[in-house]
Amino acid sequence: MHRIFRKDQVLTIPNLLSVIRLALIPLIVWLYIGKQEYSAAVAVILISGATDIIDGFIARKFNMVSDLGKILDPVADKLTQATVILCLTVKYRWMRGLIVLFVVKEIIMAVLGYMAIQKKDVVNSAKWYGKLNTVVLYLVMTCLILFPSISETVANVLIGICICVMLMSLTLYIRFYLNLFRTN
Numbered sequence: 001m002h003r004i005f006r007k008d009q010v011l012t013i014p015n016l017l018s019v020i021r022l023a024l025i026p027l028i029v030w031l032y033i034g035k036q037e038y039s040a041a042v043a044v045i046l047i048s049g050a051t052d053i054i055d056g057f058i059a060r061k062f063n064m065v066s067d068l069g070k071i072l073d074p075v076a077d078k079l080t081q082a083t084v085i086l087c088l089t090v091k092y093r094w095m096r097g098l099i100v101l102f103v104v105k106e107i108i109m110a111v112l113g114y115m116a117i118q119k120k121d122v123v124n125s126a127k128w129y130g131k132l133n134t135v136v137l138y139l140v141m142t143c144l145i146l147f148p149s150i151s152e153t154v155a156n157v158l159i160g161i162c163i164c165v166m167l168m169s170l171t172l173y174i175r176f177y178l179n180l181f182r183t184n
Contacts, residue, residue: 010066010068012059012064012066012069013055013058013062013064014055014056014058014059014064014065014066014069014073015055015066015068015069015072017051017052017054017055017058018051018055018069018072018073018075018076019072019076020051021048021051021052021076021077021080022075022076022079024044024047024048024080025079025080025083027044028041028044028045028048028080028083028084028087029083029087031044032084032087032145033087033090038145038146038148039146041087041145042142042145042146045080045084045138045141045142045145046142048080049138052073052076052077055069055073056073067123070123070124070125071123074126077134078106081102081134081137081138081141082099082102082103082106084141084145085098085099085102085137085141086099088141088144088145091144091148092144092152092155092156092159094155094156094159094160095159097159097163098159098162098163098166101163101166101167102166105166105169105170108170108173108174109170109173112173112174112177115177115181116177116180116181119181120180120181122180124176124180127172127173127176129168129169129172129173130169130173132165132169133165133166133168133169136161136162136165137162137165137166140158140159140161140162143158144158144159
């Protein structure tokens with residue numbers, strides 16, 4: 001059995017927190033779209049973000065880092081991000097461009113990550129530029145949800161910042177993986 005599926009690698013607190021983040025996704029949609037309870041939606045997003053920080057801390061502090069966690073954590077993160085971006089496309093037209101870029105970026109990242117596993121037998125953790133991208137994205141999404149009467153111009157500037165940071169992150173990840181594949 002591959003090491004990713006060993007019991008001690010699956011049943012960890014960080015992995016459980018990632019699963020909880022996945023379970024919060026339908027609640028975010030229901031609160032934002034169904035109930036239009038924007039403050040509650042942000043609260044759930046913040047709880048989700050807190051579990052992301054906590055699971056990373058626990059994984060490193062208590063030596064619970066697992067290859068499954070290195071996959072599950074970003075999947076939970078990316079699905080949460082995609083969900084919130086999709087919710088915001090209802091109100092903000094420029095979010096459509098952001099979701100397209102987001103999907104393209106994540107497909108490229110998934111392919112490069114899969115290639116790294118196949119060619120180098122490694123699962124890479126997030127880099128600082130990926131974390132910056134996540135922070136900027138969450139800050140902008142939180143602002144757009146908490147301030148629904150924000151002007152279209154300000155909203156578009158915030159979304160534009162997200163697009164720029166996401167493009168920078170994608171570029172730096174591509175460079176990282178190309179360098180990784182060049183090394184023996």
